[in-house]
Every structure is written in structure tokens, then in C-alpha cells.
Amino acid sequence: MASNPYTPEQDEQLVSSIEQTFSDQKAAFLATPYWSAEQRIAHLKQLRSAMMKYQNQLVTALDKDFGNRAEGDSKMADFMPSLMAVDYAIKHVKSWMKPSKRHVGMLFQPAKAYVMYQPLGVVGIITPWNYPLYLSLGPLATALAAGNQVMIKMSEFTPNTNAVMEKMIGEAFGANHVAIFAGGPTVAAHFSTKAFDHLLFTGSTRVGKLVMAEAAKNLTPVTLELGGKSPTIIGDDMDMRDAVSRFILAKTLNAGQTCVSPDYILCPEGKTDDLITACKHWFNKMYPTVEGNNDYTSIINQAQLERLTNWLDDAQQKGANVHCISEESVDACIAKGKLPLIALTNVTDDMIVMQEEIFGPLLPIVSYQDVEQAITYVNERERPLALYVCSHNKALQEKVLRNTHSGGVCINDAAMHVAQDDLPFGGIGASGMGHYHGPEGFQTFSKAKGVFAKGKINSAVQAFPPYGKLIHKLIYTFFIK
Known part of the structure; x- marks a missing residue:
């Protein structure tokens, strides 16, 4: 593979920075564990504004990283879908956040049940070199819509793009909310060892297996986008x-x-x-x-x-x-x-x-x-x-x-x-696991927390032991058949 453009000293500093940022993001999430819809939309608009400001710089950086990256490829297949993902999240985040009502059986009435979509915490995203904008900013938009803190590891093969991304994100967000990391393979390897609340990796099947093995040590759930022969x-x-x-x-x-x-x-x-x-x-x-x-x-x-x-x-x-x-x-x-x-x-x-x-x-x-x-x-x-x-x-x-x-x-x-x-x-099988984009993406970066709520009436006391009362016989007659 191509040589790592980052020096060992730079990589060492980035490893230390990952440690500190992860700690800071954990603390920031605990301080604000549930952003309102209005706050999440504001975060997404901050991202959108920054992207528009740095659009030309990003396209120029991509061209440098590839030796020649067609401007149309960068705008049509990298920048534009990233922007569309942000706009889509802005439009739908309120509806995604609404609790989902669920049925309560007659035996458990009066009560209500619903699913609350709660932010996971700190989300890690590992991005490949082929579409460094869309494969970082796309999942970032969904993770922000879900109310998370986010850390992104960029590929070492796109150093010019990485530098612009760091500047762009640094202006839009504090590092305790969203942070970008460059660096070589040692930095990526260390990144995957952190106990993220969710880790999304896009890349080869070989590396995906290594990332999943490290995530397993922390019981970190993963989404793997791996490719294969389509x-x-x-x-x-x-x-x-x-x-x-x-x-x-x-x-x-x-x-x-x-x-x-x-x-x-x-x-x-x-x-x-x-x-x-x-x-x-x-x-x-x-x-x-x-x-x-x-x-x-x-x-x-x-x-x-x-x-x-x-x-x-x-x-x-x-x-x-x-x-x-x-x-x-x-x-x-x-x-x-x-x-x-x-x-x-x-x-x-x-x-x-x-x-x-x-x-x-x-x-x-x-x-x-x-x-x-x-x-x-x-x-x-x-x-x-x-x-x-x-x-x-x-x-x-x-x-x-x-x-x-x-x-x-x-x-x-x-x-x-x-x-x-x-x-x-x-993907599926060797091409990956899990998914993002759409409402499913919001759910990937959220905890679907089931909530069962009762009011002032507590009907359950009627079924308390000792067993053998009439109520128990009625329950058995109606529900065990």
C-alpha cells in the first residue's frame, strides 16, 4: 500500500488526542443526554452552513489527493449526496423522534406502552478514501439527528481532504461534540479500540473483521459496510x-x-x-x-x-x-x-x-x-x-x-x-451488517427504549398471591388456551 503521509510523532499525538476527546465527549453527553428536536436541527444547519462555505476547498483537496479527481465526481457523487443527507435529516428529525405507540394487552390495562428513541452517546465513524465526504458527512448527519456526539477517523490516503475537514468541522462544532482525526493505520487501530456506543466502519472485508474483533472486546455494536463483488x-x-x-x-x-x-x-x-x-x-x-x-x-x-x-x-x-x-x-x-x-x-x-x-x-x-x-x-x-x-x-x-x-x-x-x-x-454476510440512511439510520444510532407506563390505578394488585383466587382462575381461562 501507499506510504503513510503522517509521521510517527503525528500519529502518537493523534492517539493521545483520541483519548482526551473520547473522555470529553463522554462527559459532554452525560451533561446533555437528550438534545431537543430544535437543537438537533440547529446542529444539522451548522453542518450544512460549514459544508457550503468549504465546498470549493473540499473539491480542490480531493483533486490533490487523487492526483486528478473529476470535479463532477466530487460534486455529484461525494459532496451533493452529503448535502442531501443533511437536508433529509433536517426535514425528518422531528417525526423520527416521536415516540412510537405500542399495544397493551387487556391483562395489563389500564396502561400505555411506547418506544422512545434515545441517543446512544458517542458514535465512532471510520471512513475510507474513495468517498471521504459522503462516507463521513452522511453518517455524521444521521448521528447528529439522533442526538449523539461523534468522532470520525479519516483515511490516511486523503491528507488534503482531511485537513479541510478538520478546519471545517472545527469551526462548526466543539471537539466535545464532533471531532475529526487523520493519521495512519496505528491511529485507526487505536480508534477502533475505544468503547464507542456504536461504531460504523466502511472499508474492506479484511479490515472490517479486525475492527469488529476490537469492538467485540467492548461489546460495541457495529455497522459494517464492506463491499464485495456486486x-x-x-x-x-x-x-x-x-x-x-x-x-x-x-x-x-x-x-x-x-x-x-x-x-x-x-x-x-x-x-x-x-x-x-x-x-x-x-x-x-x-x-x-x-x-x-x-x-x-x-x-x-x-x-x-x-x-x-x-x-x-x-x-x-x-x-x-x-x-x-x-x-x-x-x-x-x-x-x-x-x-x-x-x-x-x-x-x-x-x-x-x-x-x-x-x-x-x-x-x-x-x-x-x-x-x-x-x-x-x-x-x-x-x-x-x-x-x-x-x-x-x-x-x-x-x-x-x-x-x-x-x-x-x-x-x-x-x-x-x-x-x-x-x-x-x-450489506449482508461478507458485504457487511447493519444499515444506515433513512429512518433505519436514525434507529441505528438510537436506542429504541421500550416504555410501559401505568397511572394512578394499579390493577396488578388484584392478581397478587396467594394464588388460587377467582381472579387467577379467570386469567388462566382467558389467557391459557
Whole structure:
């Protein structure tokens, strides 16, 4: 991996700062354990105002961190959905906070029962490098709506973005309310050892297991957003140019460095050539050039670029056919830190690209004879974070929905389910656990506390021992049958 841009001395200072901030946030939460709806909305508006003020600085910092981060990728896929998450929370926090009335059985009357949504306390968020704004500010908005204190650990691979985030959040909030931490892997490892009241991690499955192991020592509940190999099933009824238009943006956005990017395509047998031709049509229309095109994002660092080229070499050596979708030289693009979209056919399970989440612009294509075979192919593998279906056949859509498991699904689109604020987002199995976004996100960062309340009349005394009284016989007659 790329070297840590933070010095050991900086990391050591950050570890000490985490200790102090965690203690301060715990104390601050105890001092104000339940913010009113008006106060929570004010916090969210503070965040929104700060984001608008620092918008351009954040976009510039992202560009520096990636070597070239398309301004459109930063605004459309990182900043804008973060802002939408804040606005959505502002709009709904009052309704989310309302107690949920529940039924009380006849035996326990007169009484009432309800669920109160109480802040958890101090929430930890560990953010990856690919979408450092959306994957930190999005959950931050929900955690603030739920009334929590929040500590965020940013990736060491986005130091310029981290610096702007620290300044932005520092102006909007006191460190005892919201705090941002940069630093390298040792800082991240220490961060995950803290006894947070909830910990949300977005990243690889390998690191997610380490984070969960540390959280378990404190019985800290976790939400893990891990990714995996998200398939796209193209129905036999679908025009191929139409089908590709449904997933090509999700595959090329951020140069494929997206956890819900289509990882491989399941294509009807005999239509692979049409698929590749359609990919070339759309890709070259979107990106007439790659090497010097600011609209096409670079691979984040040299280590990630080498990983992708090594996996490409591995596939080629094991018999895969390589189809460069761009008309430019792949080597020339690589020299500039970029990798154009590359399709791979004749792929086999012994290739690394068919074993690991690709997280880049490599696109394996697997042929299938019928949709049952495609479904079996998906189900024989670990459950993905997302699954995409390109088909106008309602029966096929329903068959895939009912017979596969995934964190989320798009029908005739890809990745856009993540931007739907009212839908829960989360993985299943190897792609993660738990979810956030929507009202489910508010509930993730809240304690659903059941409350049973009685008034002046205490009917329970009638059923006190000694047993065998008429009331007991009546209770048994009515409720044990």
C-alpha cells in the first residue's frame, strides 16, 4: 500500500488526542443526554452552513489527493449526496423522534406502552478514501439527528481532504461534540479500540473483521459496510446499448473506485461482442480521451494502480481475453496514473479478478445460458453489497429479487439506490451488517427504549398471591388456551 503521509510523532499525538476527546465527549453527553428536536436541527444547519462555505476547498483537496479527481465526481457523487443527507435529516428529525405507540394487552390495562428513541452517546465513524465526504458527512448527519456526539477517523490516503475537514468541522462544532482525526493505520487501530456506543466502519472485508474483533472486546455494536463483488445481470430481452447505459456510469464514476460499482457482468450467451461494442459506444462518448481528461478520475495512488495492473496481468496470463474499451493506449494512461475501462472475457474462478472485489475499472464478463444459471452463479458466491438487473421483463426482475440476497438492488440502474435518502443502505454476510440512511439510520444510532407506563390505578394488585383466587382462575381461562 501507499506510504503513510503522517509521521510517527503525528500519529502518537493523534492517539493521545483520541483519548482526551473520547473522555470529553463522554462527559459532554452525560451533561446533555437528550438534545431537543430544535437543537438537533440547529446542529444539522451548522453542518450544512460549514459544508457550503468549504465546498470549493473540499473539491480542490480531493483533486490533490487523487492526483486528478473529476470535479463532477466530487460534486455529484461525494459532496451533493452529503448535502442531501443533511437536508433529509433536517426535514425528518422531528417525526423520527416521536415516540412510537405500542399495544397493551387487556391483562395489563389500564396502561400505555411506547418506544422512545434515545441517543446512544458517542458514535465512532471510520471512513475510507474513495468517498471521504459522503462516507463521513452522511453518517455524521444521521448521528447528529439522533442526538449523539461523534468522532470520525479519516483515511490516511486523503491528507488534503482531511485537513479541510478538520478546519471545517472545527469551526462548526466543539471537539466535545464532533471531532475529526487523520493519521495512519496505528491511529485507526487505536480508534477502533475505544468503547464507542456504536461504531460504523466502511472499508474492506479484511479490515472490517479486525475492527469488529476490537469492538467485540467492548461489546460495541457495529455497522459494517464492506463491499464485495456486486454483479449485474443483463436479461435476454434487453437491448445491449440500453443495458450498458444503465450501469456504465456506476462503473466509471470515480474510475470504478466505488463499493457498489458493478464488479462483473452476467451476459446472455452469444451477446458478449454486442456488450463490448455497447461499452465502447458509451465509454468513448463519455470520455473521448482518458489520459489528459479531467473528467476521468485517477487511481488514488501508485499502490492501487499497481494492484489493478497486477490483477489484469494475472487474468491475462491465465487465459482471459482483454478488451480495452478506450481508444487510447493503456500504457500511456497508466503512466499518468489512470486506467481506462477494460473488459475481460473468458474469465475463470482461479483469476484474482474473480475472487476479490475489483475496486477499479476492470470489468469481467461471464456468459450464462438462462436466468436460473445466472442466479445460481450469484448464489454460489458470497453475498454482495449490491445487485443490478438490466431487464424490462417483470417476471425476470421478480425472480432475481426473490431468489438472491444482496445489500440492495437496482433495477435498470446501478449504484443510485445509495443516493436514495429514504432507503436503508447496508450489506449482508461478507458485504457487511447493519444499515444506515433513512429512518433505519436514525434507529441505528438510537436506542429504541421500550416504555410501559401505568397511572394512578394499579390493577396488578388484584392478581397478587396467594394464588388460587377467582381472579387467577379467570386469567388462566382467558389467557391459557
